[in-house]
């Protein structure tokens with residue numbers, strides 16, 4: 001593809017001797033889409049700095065299984081969630097647009113029908129409870145919407161469930177609640193905002209709320225799901241990307257930024273666009289000189305990072321359920337509750353591959369175990385699911401990614417807790433000294449956690465930064481709140497005055 005030429009005024013604005021006008025830190029979806037947007041706006045003097053040996057970030061495909069029986073599996077993102085663009089649907093999800101553009105092979109994946117069910121006695125049927133909880137989840141989001149209209153405070157999704165009288169106690173109830181909630185947010189209802197989790201769902205899946213559509217597509221492309229973004233990145237010239245480059249320190253002032261890599265290389269630029277995950281920002285893998293202002297640090301530390309772990313196993317042959325998905329109801333909430341079969345007509349028949357998903361605290365727990373210890377726990381569950389089967393073989397391969405301990409992610413995707421305020425979120429996106437810009441899925445108010453959240457944030461940051469560089473003004477974009485105040489509950493007089501009205 002031919003690139004538009006860099007505009008002369010961009011080049012002349014760049015102080016002499018700098019390595020680029022913009023350093024884009026991180027080459028995931030948001031970094032690449034920001035680069036694409038800058039290019040469309042005539043700014044080509046940027047460089048993407050990426051730690052890994054390829055672009056794509058949390059799109060992470062791996063060849064898995066025994067030689068001769070290998071398949072490409074996705075240890076990171078796997079679904080386009082909310083497709084849209086069709087008759088009676090909302091707008092098209094931009095990830096779906098790219099998936100179609102590059103012919104990435106996907107299959108429709110329906111995770112609310114045709115589910116096998118198990119409990120501690122073996123196969124079980126609790127589909128009535130499942131249907132009830134699916135309905136209850138919708139009620140939870142509707143009740144959250146009603147709170148917004150009345151301007152009522154946010155609380156946890158657990159409070160929300162309590163207020164609509166949903167109080168799971170039995171293993172079956174806990175498993176289906178887990179399936180409708182934690183399996184999406186990678187954290188518990190206690191750890192999640194009632195209102196933000198509801199809008200997060202609606203803006204993606206609910207057409208009436210402006211969402212795309214309720215449909216999901218699962219990538220089975222043997223080039224990897226990452227193909228859609230790596231193809232989209234092919235416009236980049238070699239000098240615009242630096243792989244295997246781990247950022248250690250970001251030094252900034254009103255004049256510009258200096259980025260120091262772990263190998264000591266120093267890169268200077270007018271602006272840095274930081275696309276690292278929220279988890280990376282929360283930990284000390286990257287340091288800031290000077291330290292980030294308190295309003296930024298508070299915003300970063302106030303949102304949360306969920307962890308979502310898929311544990312793949314390959315067996316000599318399939319011995320399990322014929323559906324795509326099974327739910328296992330254990331006495332312990334969150335203990336290997338969701339199983340997905342890839343040895344299925346829709347996916348990779350004959351592959352012998354199945355995977356279990358755990359999230360949140362359970363993910364962090366198993367990251368401390370060895371693969372063999374996790375395998376033993378999974379086999380224990382399979383024996384519980386199939387008590388009469390005496391010849392269940394051991395898996396020939398096992399694979400899972402330790403997202404929580406990965407210094408390039410520190411978790412899987414962001415989640416909005418009840419103690420995280422709108423002003424915090426504005427501060428997450430706000431620029432520092434007009435030189436440090438921020439993007440990534442966690443910056444998306446509507447779509448945090450999703451690939452399309454990363455896409456929209458990359459586009460918006462690219463547009464606003466281009467406007468700033470092109471002389472359209474930097475000052476009034478992405479302003480911050482110096483302090484996030486929540487005085488109301490503590491100002492008793494105001495509160496009483498409000499009540500008297």
Ligand SMILES: Cc1cc2nc3c(=O)[nH]c(=O)nc-3n(C[C@H](O)[C@H](O)[C@H](O)COP(=O)(O)OP(=O)(O)OC[C@H]3O[C@@H](n4cnc5c(N)ncnc54)[C@H](O)[C@@H]3O)c2cc1C
Pocket residue numbers: 025026027028029030031049050051052055056057058059075076077078079080081245246247248275276277280285286308309310403407408409411412413439440441442449450451452453454
């Ligand atoms: C297990 C899992 C399952 C998921 N499932 C789905 C799904 O099915 N559908 C969906 O829509 N979303 C899903 N997501 C979320 C989705 O993957 C993310 O929202 C999206 O990929 C984030 O893109 P990003 O550009 O914001 O961040 P990233 O992809 O994290 O990009 C940031 C980049 O910065 C790099 N980096 C980090 N630290 C440094 C450093 N010090 N120096 C240099 N580079 C650095 C990283 O390597 C990375 O490439 C899933 C995520 C995970 C982990």
